[in-house]
Amino acid sequence: MATPRSSSTVADIADARRTMYRQQIVAAAEYEFSQTGFTDARMSEIAKTAGVSLATVYKHFAGKDDIWDALNAERMQEFVSAVHARTETVESPLEAILVGVRAEVEFFAAHPHFLQLHINEGLSWASPSGDAGRGGQRAAWRTGMEMITRAAEAAVKAGEITGLRPEIAGALVISALQVWLTDWVTRGKVTPIEAVADAVVRHLHISLGATPT
Structure with a gap:
């Protein structure tokens, strides 16, 4: 039995x-x-x-909005975890930002549909306030912005970023990600993603006031 x-x-x-x-x-x-x-x-x-x-x-x-919110919450949790895994042992705050940026580029490349749906919205990722974005997407953008701004605050405090407020430094990082990733998609994703990440990091070395390498 x-x-x-x-x-x-x-x-x-x-x-x-x-x-x-x-x-x-x-x-x-x-x-x-x-x-x-x-x-x-x-x-x-x-x-x-x-x-x-x-x-x-x-x-x-319950409907599309419910699915949209669940999708953004799930992907953002994965995004934060991916960045944390790459940066948790990096001692320099500025280097942690740059290592995190590389992880972020690679994350979006590994989730091309998630990247595309954010590009489709046609909004600035660095301005997650007011009516920008939709539902859970606003929370996702705020989470990303706050995470990078905190990292920039640490870099400013350590003297590794000078002449920029943390909020501006964070916005520069987010904007660079959007510009290069949108260009990568527009050009058919033919450029190796490692080269895209290299280009973003080089740009941020300069825009954040660091010496380029």
Whole structure:
């Protein structure tokens, strides 16, 4: 006779299935948002791309805005973790910024649909205030801006950045990322991403007042 499943086992299976469906739907939405933009993306197409029914999509998300917020929150958590993993042992605050920038370029290159949907918005990543961005996207931009501004504050305090307020230094970093990554996409992503990262780092060595290497 088969041993009956415990209630905790059944709950674990249900949680795993729920997580799997949410991940499928978020990944499908990320693709659809990158192709058509948020406004024109249709829930039916998200369901089709995810390989699930429209009812299943609505079972896990209230609508497009809910999926959009979940996507931005998930990717931003991954983004912060990727930068932290690369910079946690770097002692120089300025070097940590530059190492972090390289990690950020590589992160966006590894998530091209996420990059594209932000480019599609046509807004400045360095101005995450007021009505800029949409829903969870605003929180994602603020998180990135605050993270880099804190790093710039440490570099200013250490005397590695002079003549710039931390907020301006942070905005320069974010703007450089947007300019170079948008150019990379526009040109068909043919330039090796390592070369793109090198170019951004060289630019920031100069714009942040450091001696270029």
